[in-house]
Every structure is written in C-alpha cells, then in structure tokens.
Amino acid sequence: MAESICLDDQATQSGFARLVGTSQPAIAKHVQAGVLPQGATYGVWLQAYRERLRTEAAGRLASDARNRRDLAQALESEANAQLKMRELYHQDQLIVDIESVRKAMTEWASVGKNEFPGAVDSIVIAIESQYAITVDREPLQPNIDAALRAIGGYEVEPATVGEGDTENLDTAA
Secondary structure, three states, rough: OOOOOOOOEEEHHHHHHHOOOHHHHHHHHHHHOOOOOOEEEHHHHHHHHHHHHHHHHHHHOOHHHHHHHHHHHHHHHHHHHHHHHHHHHHHHEEEEEEEHHHHHHHHHHHHHHHHHHHHHHHHHHHHHHOOOOOOHHHHHHHHHHHHHHHOOOOOOOOOOOOEOOOOEEEEEO
C-alpha cells in the first residue's frame, strides 16, 4: 500500500526519494548542492527538482567541461577581435613595426648628437653678444663631451630571440 504524502509537509530525504523514485543518497547530493533547500516542503522540493531536471534535459546545466569550453571560446573570440584590431590599425598606419621604431630612435640619437654642439655654440654666442663678453669655452667642454657621449652612446639593441622579441610584432605607436 502506497503511503500518502502531503506536499505542505516538511520534506525528508528518504520520503522525497520514494516520491520521485530515486535513492536517498541521490537526493542528499541535491540537498548538498543547494538544489533542494533544507527545511523546505515536499512541494518546494518537487518544484526545484522538476526545474533541475528540465534544465539538465535542455542542456543548460553548467558543468566543468562546458565552462572550460565557454571560456576557451570567449578567449578565442577576444584574441580574434584583438588580431582584427591590430590589422585595422596596421592598415590605417596607426601602428608601426619594432624595427621602424628602433631605426627612428637611432636616427634621432644621431640627429641630437649632430645638433647639440651647434646649439651650445649658438647659446654661447648669444650670451657673448648680449652682454658684450667673451665666454671661456674650455670649462664647458667636459659637460659638452659628457652630453655628446650620452647621446651618441644611445643605441636601441634588438632583443635576442627568446627574450620577448617577436620578429614581426606590431606595437601601438
């Protein structure tokens, strides 16, 4: 003879297991996972259990494998979007390659080294003409030489393979 269960009574794991035709350990797993709230009625558990079954049947239940797949797809989408943005930036000449940057920086150092002595001479001449004096350039020379060494010694050394350098990497300008 089948026992009668009132849906308004507080649910027990063994009673609910008999109601839905499963084992008490299976119901305990649902309680532990929070699917079936502790202290609730049979009616609440039946509704929650039914929703869980519908979700599982529809394939909407999150699992570790599904979460990893979704994360991998999101990362792939992000990488593709970044690649497309770099291609667009490159087409619009908003980014340049590393070698172009190295070349430009080396050329600027060379220009600075060539222009600096002339700038110092112009400054000294301006001071001499404004104040009607003659500036002894000999005490200035160590500072001028140090500045020229600093400018001339500036080199952009290419990174060796394995130190983060990628041959055709584009960098935002």
